Amino acid sequence: MGSDSDAAGAGERHTSPGSEEERIHILSPELADQIAAGEVVERPASAVKELVENAIDAGATRINVEIEEGGLKRIRVTDDGCGMGAADARIAVRRHATSKISNREDLFAIGTLGFRGEALPSIASVSRFELITKPAGRLGGTRVVIEGGERVSEGEYASAPGTSITVDDLFFNTPARLKFMKTRSTEVKHVLEAVQRLALPRPDVAFSVVHNGRRVLDLPVCDGHYARVHSIVGRDDSAYLYAAPDAEQDGVRVSGFFSQPALTRRTTNGIYTFVNGRFVRDSTILGAIRVAYRGLIDRGRHPVVILFLEVATAQVDVNVHPMKTEVRFHRADAAFRAVRRALANGLSACPWLPRGDADAADDGGATASRAGDPGPISDWSAAPTGRPSDATQAPRRYAADRFSGVPVGDSMLDGLPSRSYALRAGGPAAAGEGGLNEVHTEDLLPETGYFSSLVYAGQVHSLYLVCSDPEGLVVVDQHAAHERITFERLRTVWAERRTQQQPMLLPEVLHFDSLRAAILSDNLDFFAALGFDIEPFGDTDFALKAVPAMLSGGRYANMLTDALDDLADTGDSGRVDEAIDAILSRMACHGSVRSGDTLSPSEARALLEELDAVDFGANCPHGRPVYFRMSLAEMERRFDRR
Amino acid sequence: MKITLDTSTLSRELFKLQGVVNSKGTMPILQNALIEASDSGELTLHATDLDVSVTTTSECEVSQPGRITVRARDLYDVVKNLKGERVTLEKEDNQWMRLTSDTVRVRFVGMNPDEFPQVQRADEVQFVPLPTDRFMRMIDRTIFSISTDEGRPNLTGALFKKAGADRISMVSTDGHRLSMISAPVDAEGKQLPSELEDGVIIPRKGLAELRRTVDLTAPEISFGLRGNNVVVRHENTTMFVRVIDGNFPNFDQVIPESKKERMAYVDRATLIDRIKFVSLFSNTKTHNVRIELEEATCTISAQDPDKGECEEKVQAAYDSETVQAGYNYRYVLDVLNVIGGEQVALELVDTLSPTLIHELDSEEGERSLFIVMPMRI
Ligand SMILES: Nc1ncnc2c1ncn2[C@@H]1O[C@H](COP(=O)(O)OP(=O)(O)OP(=O)(O)O)[C@@H](O)[C@H]1O
Ligand SMILES: [Mg+2]
Secondary structure, X not given: OOOOOOOOOHHHOOOOOOOOOOOOEEOOHHHHHOOOOOOOOOOHHHXXXXXXXXXXXXXXXXXXXXXXXXXXXXXXEEEOXXXXXXXXXXXXXXXXXXXXXXXXXXXXXXXXXXXXXXXXXXXXXXXXXXXXXXXXXXXXXXXXXXXXOEEEEEEEEOOOOEEEEEEEOOOOOOHHXXXXXXXXXXXXXXXXXXXXXXXXXXXXXXXXXXEOOEEEEEEOOOOXXXXXXXXXXXXXXXXXXXXXXXXXXXXXXXXXXXXXXOOEXXXXXXXXXXXXXXXXXXXXXXXXXXXXXXXXXXXXXXXXXXXXXXEOHHHEEOOOOOOOOOOEEOOHHHHHHHHHHHHHHHHXXXXXXXXXXXXXXXXXXXHXXXXXXXXXXXXXXXXXXXXXXXXXXXXXXXXXXXXXXXXXXXXXXXXXXXXOOHHHHOOOOOHHHHOOOOOOHHHHOOOOXXXXXXXXXXXXXXXXXXXXXXXXXXXXXXHHXXXXXXXXXHXXXXXXXXXXXXXXXXXXXXXXXXXXXXXXXXXXXXHHHHOOEEEEEOOOEEEEEEEEHHHOOOOHHXXXXXXXXXXXHHOOOOOHHHHHHHHHHHHHHHOOOOOOOXXXXXXXXXXXXXHOOOOOOOOOOOOOOOEEEEXXXXXXXXXXXX | OEEEEEHHHHHHHHHHHOOOOOOOOOOHXXXXXXXXXXXXXXXXXXXXXXXXXXXXXXXXXXXXXEEEEEEHHHHHHHHOOOOOOEEEEEEOHHHOEEEEEOOEEEEEOEEOHHHOOOOOOOOOOOOEEEEHHHHHHHHHHHHOOOOOOOOOHHHOEEEEEXXXXXXXXXXXXXXXXXXXXXXXXXXXXXXXXXXXXXXXXXXXXXXXXXXXXXXXXXXEEEEEEEXXXXXXXXXXXXXXXXXXXXXXXXXXXXXXXXXXXHOEEEEXXXXXXXXXXXXXXXXXXXXXXXXXXXXXXXXXXXXXXXXXEEEEEEEEEOOOOOEEEEEEXXXXXXXXXXXXXXXXXXXXXXXXXXXXXXXXXXXXXXXXXXXEOOEEO
């Protein structure tokens, strides 16, 4: 080509019968007005999302994202998609310029990720923006440079087929916005998250993210959803994932993966839901997930779920929110039911349980898939528990009890009151009113060794230690107590930087997903200060070589995972010191004896003795009481003895 | 189903199931015992938590063969408190079970026995005998250092592995320390199961259950493998323990080479006693003590900025160079407490390398070795 050597202004027309085919046009003002308007670019990750969406819409098979300084210095997205001709390239950066819809009807049958014609102009107006693009099979490409919305130059440019967009100095002309940016690592985390969300439904496209020259995400083209899910969720977590049996309800089809109840997260960030390939946060879908898992996981915890919903484009409205992350189903009930059914069927088959027959379990039990790396799709499909077909016909006999409500209530012979007995309900808040004397340490505890001086009576329900002191009954929540002790230890190490280290005889290999790995790499010093000796090898693997001596015997990988999640929320800004307590308390949780652990009398006594070392003046890590006391006088009152 | 038998027999057999019945868990049926009575006058009791299954057989008077399943704990609680010498169990409609004994009449809510996980059969298992006390010693010497971190599932059990011709070994580690014992096994000419070449990982729960229920007065247990279960039989009880899938880490490379001349021989009871004494001055959170070996002396010391310091010297047969290292004293005591022998041999390589502790005067042909990673103090 090369015939449009200087065609400034050619892009002003909606369509132009130029020398090359033009696809992009400016939407009519009436149609433009019907599009959900609002802010499109709020942080580097949103620019990356828009650019990668465009690349996917352009049919790219390989999309590379390069960012510098969390994307604030530079974002470059390069694809090998269809590219744009010269005229298209010039008009693409104007508002309401799109090739994806042209009339009102189109708005109700959107099959592409983009449709507003907003992204490029919005990004170009708050950055130094450069677009280089060339359709395959053409000789010359086009370059358009825009600074803060002002066109600086445009012209011919030699380039590879496809499109490369560079966004430098994002928000350079909106200092107020720039001030809101979190730290570099927080922004990187958001960028990675954005790319992963786009990559999950598209195993047929290769994605990579490079930050400051270091590759932080690499997702080659893979065969089928599971392999992609596996590489994004991480090896450890994906061992707990199972394929959900496909479900269909009134035109909504659902497929995907769900975690066994043993794997939960503190936040919903393990829940990825897609409607026609678009990542969405939809309350209907989230509600259905919650209902499916109800009773199987603790309140306040969330499963890991990756669900792909397919709906006829006419049955779902995506023009709802300027960020394109919400949809409106014409039949929300159908979506709800389809999701719930897929998960409930999957969960009720309990694919993680070994089969009743030992030999059947040999090749497909939970332990088998958990320990092994599911690896490439071929290996995986050999594991019967994971396959949708299998999940639907898996033996129901264990699950039946749980779902059909077989009447096995508390036995008539149970000597002990059931777990909901009134004492437990008396938290610190309920103290005065219920008549329970919630004891405050200062009032009642003798100077030293109170807990060691208790007479230990026994453990009930593997949850509580029942003891007595000379004037009453004391019940200790074993998990809360141990958590409190571990927390205290961690705080001491941190405060005094007085670290005794317990090296490993056999270093533990830690695998993290790329998000957490990136955060860990950035925070190795923090963990070193706590006494963790962590050595990176490879991009997402680390060797744990030593731990703080105070934590020996804890669940190190869990501790670190939760600490990383907390760090991600905090960033490494000035709030770290504030957040340390939260992080330490989370880690303490994993260093602890758990509810449900059976303790021998000597273990129970050791726990009580350690409680004496705890400074109860400080707040509990999770604000839960560790113990309560009921005086003899109070008991007498309860038994109507006075 | 209708059977009658001695109350004491039923109580004794039910006791063996208690460790595996699941008290809370998501599958109510796992709280149950499956009771089966055959034409031939045999009563089989069975319970499982899917990882460990216990089956016991005993004789009874069968008026009507059949199967039934009721909550194991409730049944045990009732049976052990019965005064009558004989007890009768009888199936009623709707899965109820009636128990009668002397003046007592109890009716239990049961469940459909078809919902009970399939009972595993030990028919084709090739059993190899092992003296009971030897098996117990192997468990005792390894169970304490099994990891409790579910994040490292392959360490949450002990490796049970063939160790040369006619020897079997058990190894455990929690990442910081490692315990191993090997012992002769008389396979009576039979081959050890081939899976034991690479070894299988027996979960802690299974080992603990074995230790709890094995009848110590019986001279011998026998073990074998079936699918991914280790099967242990003693007297009338068979236990299936599902092994952990995964590879036990290759630990050979982290074990320092042992040299006779580096060993310090110390009186075991004295060492235990003195470590406990000195540990009063160790930090309550890190449990640090220091051990130093110099000619003829083993010095144990501890210090804590909040408490002060304490040191004691113990006699040792040692004439190599002076070495010292810090430890979590609990790791050291755990070892000293499970081994036998009047003396123990400590082998400190240097401050940072793993320390070896050798059990001396082991029982016939048994060899155990313990490795503790020093702490950086
Ligand atoms: N990487 C690319 N390869 C090929 N064409 C592209 C590329 N990026 C943008 N375009 C073209 O430029 C047009 C404008 O892009 P822009 O992102 O601004 O709007 P959109 O994708 O149509 O809608 P939305 O604002 O919702 O994302 C697109 O419709 C598309 O035709
Ligand atoms: Mg777009």
